[in-house]
Amino acid sequence: MAIQDVLVIGSGIAGLSYALKIAIKHPDAKITIVTKANQDETNTKYAQGGVAVVTDFINDSFEKHIEDTLIAGDGMCKLSAVEAVVKEAPERIKEIVDWGVRFDKNKEGIYDLGREGGHTENRIVHHKDITGWEIERAMLEAIKNYPNIEILTHHFVVDLITEHHLNRDFADETTCYGAYILDLESQKVIRHLAKVTLLAAGGVGHVYKNTTNPIIATGDGIGLARRAKAKVSGMQFIQFHPTAFYSPMDGQLFLISEAVRGFGAKLRTSDGELFMHKYDEREELASRDIVARAIDNEMKLRGDDFVYIDCRHLDQKKFLEHFPNIYEKCKYEGYDMFTELVPVVPASHYLCGGIDVDLDGKTSIENLFAVGECSNTGLHGANRLASNSLLEAMVFGHRAALDAIEKLDKNDFSISNFNFPEWNAEGMKVQEELVLISYFRKQLQAMMSELVGIVRSNERLQIAQIRVNEIEKMVKEIYNFSIISPKLLELRNLVDVAQLIIQQSINQKENKGTFYNKDL
CATH class of the missing domain: 3.50.50.60 (FAD/NAD(P)-binding domain)
Structure with missing residues (x-):
């Protein structure tokens, strides 16, 4: 103790x-x-x-x-x-x-x-x-x-x-x-x-397949609070950053800062066309929810996996003064931002509620x-x-x-x-195969990305709620009979987070900010 x-x-x-x-x-x-x-x-x-x-x-x-x-x-x-x-x-x-x-x-x-x-x-x-x-x-x-x-x-x-x-x-x-x-x-x-206890445990990015968040962002603070019966709200408001560097691999994506668009970068479709003027008079400087939905829509219209960010027209010296690490990261990935278009995609970025x-x-x-x-x-x-x-x-x-x-x-x-008990492992537990934990984590992330992403619908949310409840039952069974591990604890928290996002999305009856249900 x-x-x-x-x-x-x-x-x-x-x-x-x-x-x-x-x-x-x-x-x-x-x-x-x-x-x-x-x-x-x-x-x-x-x-x-x-x-x-x-x-x-x-x-x-x-x-x-x-x-x-x-x-x-x-x-x-x-x-x-x-x-x-x-x-x-x-x-x-x-x-x-x-x-x-x-x-x-x-x-x-x-x-x-x-x-x-x-x-x-x-x-x-x-x-x-x-x-x-x-x-x-x-x-x-x-x-x-x-x-x-x-x-x-x-x-x-x-x-x-x-x-x-x-x-x-x-x-x-x-x-x-x-x-x-x-x-x-x-x-x-x-x-x-x-x-006195402070929860300062960060965000929930890894409840989705792709996120700009580090691997540690698994909603641990939210999960702890929910199980302790603290009040949690606004979970339906997930901000997707419009411009993460595209990768075909799931997980953390490198963030190309919004400041790059503030510096004058433009967004283009796969065929090189500008498109933000169709969605907002502020174009690339519109708020993140608008830019993310615009990119999502253009990708769906064309069946593309990404759009491009264009920095070729910008002052190279000043750009390097402001964004040296972004430039070097893109260069490392095979893209020279001064001569080539760079592929970007929206990714889970920030939880506005909590x-x-x-x-x-x-x-x-x-x-x-x-x-x-x-x-x-x-x-x-x-x-x-x-x-x-x-x-x-x-x-x-x-x-x-x-x-x-x-x-x-x-x-x-x-x-x-109070005489609070020491942790009770409740008898002998077995070492669960990590492959099972990884399987349910991937299942959860895929479901959230496909059904509870940038654009949602009533049908998708209802299906998501049924699916997350099924996953929760399996995770509870694993937790009750397995030796606890970081991966298991993270999965437990991610399930709590997903349930809150889905339920509060169902309860949200008006499109606001980052929340968009095409049936409303």
Whole structure:
């Protein structure tokens, strides 16, 4: 058994900034960050574009950023969340710069501001085309200055600890007391009790066949929350990034940042024709949901597997200054962006919904917070505005930390009143063949991609619901009789995520943002 003051599940920008703030205020508090992979293997690390923040108050304003966010969210945003994130953005940016994050500046020493789809002004601060990598680097360096923060790598959270582990019925006021965590090295499940727990476990990209997300994005935070009976909403709003580098292989696809289109790149069909003017007057700078559906439609009309992105007309020197890694990756794959069209395809990219939280990141479960992509703050509504996600993690990480600090100051916790059991393996279990787990994972991903993708229908959703329930029964049987493993735990979480997406898609009766049902 391990006991800590604060348990953080996830080591991206949300979890790291939250832990840092609490450590600064409470240097004696024991803070444990757990991650199932290496400490830097997070969704944050793969964020290319940058962070949306108003810094040019001559040409830009909070009001413009708020309006752009609301328009992208298609009437589904929570205004209070949008205003909080946009107005608190400059302070949060200053904070991470003080922690060592380096954003690109021009010759005058002013931030080199980029622009992406849905933004009416240049307001994206960035570090070349690897902004997330730079933020993750700086935050992990800053963490080293606080010995009361421990990072446990290769630890997989099995379940949150709540009253139901005492064989009690769920009360209206459920409380979180930590989590059961599998140490992948020792293969033992350890009971980690905590006064305060934060879910910052990232997104759900691998519920689909193709995604821009790293392999770790299997909806673990959502699965944990669902099984603990936390409120989860907005799961029908899955943002597909329009331009992932096409590959005939399933899995993670390399992201060609929206900032490339903001820089002037154009989209073309397989026969070289421009097409975005047919779908939106903003053309390539329309919001992601519009561009993704346009590409999806053009592919279906022609029976193609991809469209092309065209950068041949762009200033090569400036392009290389902004997107050196994207250029080199395409070159490595056999495409010179300055002389050739590059094949791209929409891929699962970002979850706009998630675990319901208030303006302080508090979930419906006492002492359980959620921040980052696994949470639903109301900022994104039905469609995330580009580069608002890292910012959301900073602002809500800050707000959640302030609330947690207040809880720790009061020290009014009942954790010592309960005798939570150690993990019970329920007798002898067998080592399940991984091929069976892989089979059901592929079945789930194929079903979600084909039936619950960019364009949905009533019939497809009904078939998907029947199929996911069948898969769930099989996965539950495997889980109950097998020795637990990371692949099995991920599959269990992906099934939870799929069920939420399907059910909430069925319940959605109006096309909004990223959600499109052709029968509505």
